[in-house]
Amino acid sequence: MQKARYEDRDDLKSLIQNVNLIFSTPNLLCNYLKDTASGHLSIAIFTLIIIDECHHAHRKSVYNELMSYYRLAKYGEGIDCLPQIVGLKALPAIHKVKDLTSAKDHLNQIMANLAVSKLSVVKQNKEELLQYTSIPQKVVLSPTPRLHDPLKNLLLEAMAYVESKMNSGIVLEFLTENQHDTCDLKKAISIPLLYAECLEINSLLGSDEVHEILMQVYADKSFTDQYSNIHEIKEIVSKLRDVVAEIQEITRNVDCKADIQVIIENIEGEYQRLKEDSRFFILVKTRAAATALAMRLPGYLRSTYLTGLQTSLDEHDEGGTVVKNEGRDVMVSNLTNIGTDKKNIQQHYLLIKAIEEISKGNNTRDIFIAERQIYEIEEKERMVTKNRKEKVCFSVHCKVCGVVITDGNLMRHVNREWYIVCDKIVLKNVEKGVQYLIRNRKKLMVCGRLVKHMAGSVDISGVP
Template identity: 55%
Template sequence: MSQELSAYDSVVSEKDGDNSSSREAQAAVVVFREPFEDKVCFEGETVSLECIIEGGMKPWPCKWYKGDKIVSSDNIRDESKDQTYKLTILNATNEDEGVYTLMIRNEKKDVQLKVIERQEGCVHLRNYQLELATIALRGENTIICAESGAGKTIVSYHVIERHLLNNPRGKVVFISRTNILQEQQYERACDTFSTPHFQGTINIWKAEDDDSDDFKMEIQKANLIFSTPKSLCNHLMDATAVHVSIRTFTLIILDECHHAYGKSVYNELMSYYRMAKYGEEMDCLPQIVGLTSSPGINKVKDLTSAKGHLKQIMANLDVSKLSIVKRYKEELLRYTSIAAKVILVYKIRQHEPVKHILLQAMAYVESKMNSRIDVFAEIREIGRKIEGENDIQAIIEIIESEYQRLEEDSGFIICVMTRAAAKAVAERLPGYLRCTNLTGLHKSVEEGGTVGKNKGRDSIVGTSTDFETENKNIQQQYLMAQAIEEISKLNIVSDIAIAEKSIFETEEIERMAAKNKKRKGLFSVHCKYCGVVITDGNLMRHVNKKWYIVCDKEVLTRVDRITIPTKKQKEFDGFRMLEKAYGSECGHNWDSIFMYKESEFIALAQDYVKIFDRQAGKFIDCRKWSNLVFKIKHMSDDDLQNYKK
């Protein structure tokens, strides 16, 4: 390297000798204003080595070395400009690792690049699980729909792993509805992502840590965070002490995402996403992946209402594509089960032999309980941690006192309200008491092997009312399964976009109303017969208060056209009727397509549509466009020019 550098010095000196004296004076000394910083990157990542110098009106000649050789490679670019000297390495490999040297005149600076090898995947999927992951792996928003036992969580872990390997600086948050589920998912993830690559990058976001001074730092260090939706919402609010932006995350996984409906906390979380998308117009939004075995039922009565409910969930999550199993259905059925309804009615018997057995068991337990202790304590819980130290301590003292008196002849039962409290109290009591916890209400019994394997059966035990409820649920789930199958075949990107924008605008009205600020009411236009969204109210325009048209080309892609015979193509006021327009999805008449000023528009007749008042949250009666309580703008020249673009 010394010979090459010396030769280069002489070349620079000769070249500089030809320059003017003023340039020589300015360029006498190389001063590094912002020196190099050593860099670390992952394989396949693009990285830049950069420094800034002072002095000179123009950049000095320079050369880059790696070891003792001049840098020369197809994946390396010298992007130096003015006083900034920058070497960019594309798709870095292990061969690019090492010490790089920048030579400027007689000065040189070294910088080290370390390239970390990408680890082999921790998660291995079956074929149907890979099919479920396909859309998410492309970076698109989706809902992964599969039966219980299909392994949706492990599919999401595969998506998380690929996401973080492809985006080493990515940040994923996994949302679970409850603290217990949150801890279970966290523990499972720690067991799954066991390679050194993920060590120290997984964190759990507990409610009791929210006010910690180190909270934000801990979140910044983690790549995978487990949280409940409410805890995350608490930090997305601007007024919170420790604020976190939705842009902090690159991927959000929503377990049991069918709860993203109405005023649920899941939908509250998504409202921050919508504010970032439409209010702040962020380009870089986190990817949304939902997991569900069934997208809820919401009292659906028929297939149309089931599809409407499903599309509402999809709009709330900004999802236009569902991930379902089509190609590998047979493999899926080997690991899951499909409910088969078999009703067995038993007559009420006069003599109940089980009753006698239960009474004997109760008498036996009572005989073993030599002492009866009633301790009433209100125990407040957060997850599995119990607050109310005095109450717990009182229980321990009483039980220990009785145990010392009766020793092995003693027995105690402590009744609590929840499973979490039962487990936490059992863990808190002294070990020599040999405590355990019994929880759960068993409404089903497995027979002949595990359900989904070995042809096992799941027998539901309950009253006639339970069976009626279960029967209704099965019927509604069947309708939702049909809805998923049909909607997965449709292109509803524009429908979801319109619906999501409508949701945001409704939320904006509510937010403004909460601040006691008035805002003009907003509305949307729907098919009169099925309620499908046709367009947003702010896209409606009128021409001479006679023609009410949609100033949005996308609506033309959502209709089926029936050509009107040439003899019947009427023309008046500059409008020429071309075709009848029917909704592609619903098949209902939406009126006609016209040619106006060399552009096609769809005109909506009031006879075929209905208006939804978002502020009032209901459909309103309006038989004529002219009687509409909302203002529709006149079609301006600017509107026409923008439409033609």
């Protein structure tokens, strides 16, 4: 194993001959697999290629670009001795999974993109793997129903009230006469969802948390400062105000919810035993319950919550470690509440069942056909790109060092006054600066981003 520096790029082929193991980004490897690259490499020179996070090998991603060179060598050049492809992933993405059939199709598509026909999971070395991992203890707490729960009845009555208003012809009236009230209608429809969240919080925590959430929503100007032309919407918002007022009166008569205290006692007992090595996950149904529960738990647990709306590291947890998880930043704390729903659990279950069925079967022929179809689509795209390049009379290069930024195939020439029209892919690579036209030479000066000069420029020039 040897580290290759950037300035060693011309000697990469000789470097590969002298080492057995190379770590590289897929983008760097693709640069040497191109036909136009200096020191061009063939993918057949490798014996094994391991791709981490292999589910990214799709569409225009750099992972799929790497696999396109594999397919080109296999079907276009007819090379038989190609490297074995191994893709690694903890669990494939589940956003496309709707049923067992779509789960299997999703996995088969990933396998076709990677040109692999075998799907394997950890079995033989499972015991060895468990030596380095911990099995979480599952604690199921059955909620104790309240003997007297007027808050629940109040929320159910409010939900029924909103439903009756929405069934009174308001939707038809909106579609025909009040199209300008889109925002008001959406806000009115969202109120039953708010009541549903409060029902869960009431069963898990108590009336104080419900009152706090409703007060926050009602205090929002988007609900209180409405002057909608639709009478039913005004009544729905007015009902929300009445619910908030009634909750203030009935909170004193609601029994204290003891279930949350049982949860806290279980967590505290495990935390005292494991200290900073402890990690807890609490699964709840709604985002509101996850948020409220995190605020209720003791501060020394460094609780946080993970919901679909969280996209960045919390400013209050500066010591937290950030782990990238499907586009979200997840804080590693002692305790995390996950706001989830039945859909996510079902998707994971379907994906696990699909993995089991595909592992037992033989889909080599299907993968071969799908892989061949991917190659044919890519070949058509390459032919279109080649035809466009043959008609190009423009080029973009660095004014200082002459480095080619693009061959101009995404630009076109307007004959009358020599206008140069660039595609967005070109324009996003250069920052537009002062423009001027030099006599007898058509040239547009712009500040360069892709070149290595701090104050460089690029020329977009053409041949008459």
